[in-house]
Amino acid sequence: xxxxxxxISKNFGGTCALDRVTLSLGDNKIYGxxxxxxxxxxxxxxxxxxxxxxxxxxxxxxxxxxxxxxQALGKIFLVSEKNMxxxxxxxKSALDAVAHFYPAxxxxxxxxxxxxxxxxxxxxxxxxxTGYGSIFRLILGLSVNTPYLLFDEPVLGLDARHRDxxxxxxxxxxxxxxxxxxxxxxxxxEAAELIEHAVIIRNGRILRDCPGEELxxxxxxxxxxxALVDSYIEGKRVLSINTVGGLKTAALQGERDALPAxxxxxxxxxxxxxxxxxxxxxxx
Amino acid sequence: MxxxxxxxxxxxxxxxxxxxxxxxxxxxxxxxxxITEYSVxxxxxxxxxxxxxxxxxxxxxxxxxRGLGMFVAAGARETLVSQRRAHFYGEYIEKxxxxxxxxxxxxxxxxxxxxxxxxxxx
Numbered sequence: 001x002x003x004x005x006x007x008i009s010k011n012f013g014g015t016c017a018l019d020r021v022t023l024s025l026g027d028n029k030i031y032g033x034x035x036x037x038x039x040x041x042x043x044x045x046x047x048x049x050x051x052x053x054x055x056x057x058x059x060x061x062x063x064x065x066x067x068x069x070x071q072a073l074g075k076i077f078l079v080s081e082k083n084m085x086x087x088x089x090x091x092k093s094a095l096d097a098v099a100h101f102y103p104a105x106x107x108x109x110x111x112x113x114x115x116x117x118x119x120x121x122x123x124x125x126x127x128x129x130t131g132y133g134s135i136f137r138l139i140l141g142l143s144v145n146t147p148y149l150l151f152d153e154p155v156l157g158l159d160a161r162h163r164d165x166x167x168x169x170x171x172x173x174x175x176x177x178x179x180x181x182x183x184x185x186x187x188x189x190e191a192a193e194l195i196e197h198a199v200i201i202r203n204g205r206i207l208r209d210c211p212g213e214e215l216x217x218x219x220x221x222x223x224x225x226x227a228l229v230d231s232y233i234e235g236k237r238v239l240s241i242n243t244v245g246g247l248k249t250a251a252l253q254g255e256r257d258a259l260p261a262x263x264x265x266x267x268x269x270x271x272x273x274x275x276x277x278x279x280x281x282x283x284x
Numbered sequence: 285m286x287x288x289x290x291x292x293x294x295x296x297x298x299x300x301x302x303x304x305x306x307x308x309x310x311x312x313x314x315x316x317x318x319i320t321e322y323s324v325x326x327x328x329x330x331x332x333x334x335x336x337x338x339x340x341x342x343x344x345x346x347x348x349x350r351g352l353g354m355f356v357a358a359g360a361r362e363t364l365v366s367q368r369r370a371h372f373y374g375e376y377i378e379k380x381x382x383x384x385x386x387x388x389x390x391x392x393x394x395x396x397x398x399x400x401x402x403x404x405x406x
Contacts, residue, residue, distance in 0.1 A: 171320075171327060175324075175330045193326070193329065194327060
């Protein structure tokens with residue numbers, strides 16, 4: 001049971017947005033699709049949900065192709081920035097519509113969340129603020145109970161408190177009713193600890209596709225006096241280097257040697273790793 | 285939970301549980317927070333929380349009651365105390381003495397300070 005993406009390519013005019021992307025999503029894991037703006041994240045999600053046709057390649061859900069296949073598409077729900085409802089529809093009617101198309105939609109839970117986030121369901125969708133527009137769509141995603149749930153930049157436009165509430169609600173929902181979740185975001189630090197499997201995309205190509213833990217297991221940072229750092233990193237795979245005055249910090253990947261006195265080692269988090277990887281790629 | 289800490293989150297979570305058992309915040313035969321509670325409270329993947337909790341299960345400090353959750357095993361506190369005593373020299377004394385030597389403190393001065401610590405610290 002999985003979404004299988006095979007060799008998906010997409011060009012817009014002369015620009016290559018996706019270049020032979022192959023990816024598998026399943027096992028009720030939380031995936032992070034991480035990339036800078038313009039990396040191809042939204043294009044990929046649009047193809048997964050049949051909102052865009054790929055130039056080449058295929059997408060299947062539990063073995064069925066998604067292209068113009070309502071049964072396959074009914075298993076995926078995409079929360080994106082776009083509002084898919086008529087502007088003058090009220091929130092309540094939109095909930096009715098979703099209940100009609102997605103039989104497993106939990107109406108009572110959606111109402112409960114609306115209450116928790118103080119979303120007025122009598123309001124017209126077009127009258128919602130940017131933040132509440134996002135909250136409305138997040139609530140649909142959290143209540144829809146499809147086996148695959150995709151979030152495209154879920155917290156854009158939300159204030160700090162609502163972001164926090166969203167992440168906690170997602171974890172609560174996920175631990176109680178596990179499903180395969182994909183969070184596409186360029187806000188990596190916030191989502192880092194929620195993610196079990198990281199997919200890093202850059203210029204339409206997948207750079208990394210592995211468990212978050214594995215990604216970071218060989219990565220570490222060493223800091224100390226420049227000369228000491230320089231001799232330690234010789235012959236090692238260096239992701240990035242930062243120098244402040246006479247102090248140098250190098251992000252490295254690979255086996256660690258015994259650390260000489262005067263150097264300190266620290267853990268690299270997902271965001272640091274991501275930034276270092278992007279810097280390394282820029283140099284190529 | 286301190287995400288700046290060098291150690292992985294699951295180890296920090298395991299350590300926090302141990303501290304809770306040692307301090308009596310989680311008494312023996314008492315329930316500890318569930319995986320859901322941990323993932324919601326710390327905004328971490330439940331697999332990470334499970335990994336941390338399982339370290340204590342494997343060590344015999346926690347056990348699972350079907351449908352009820354995770355509980356502190358009888359004797360868990362004593363096990364932790366003896367484990368920590370066994371590691372005390374390596375974890376604390378060696379570091380303390382190394383730093384004292386770096387600062388040019390003598391053994392006698394250090395002993396005086398330790399005695400002072402014993403009367404000052406609750």
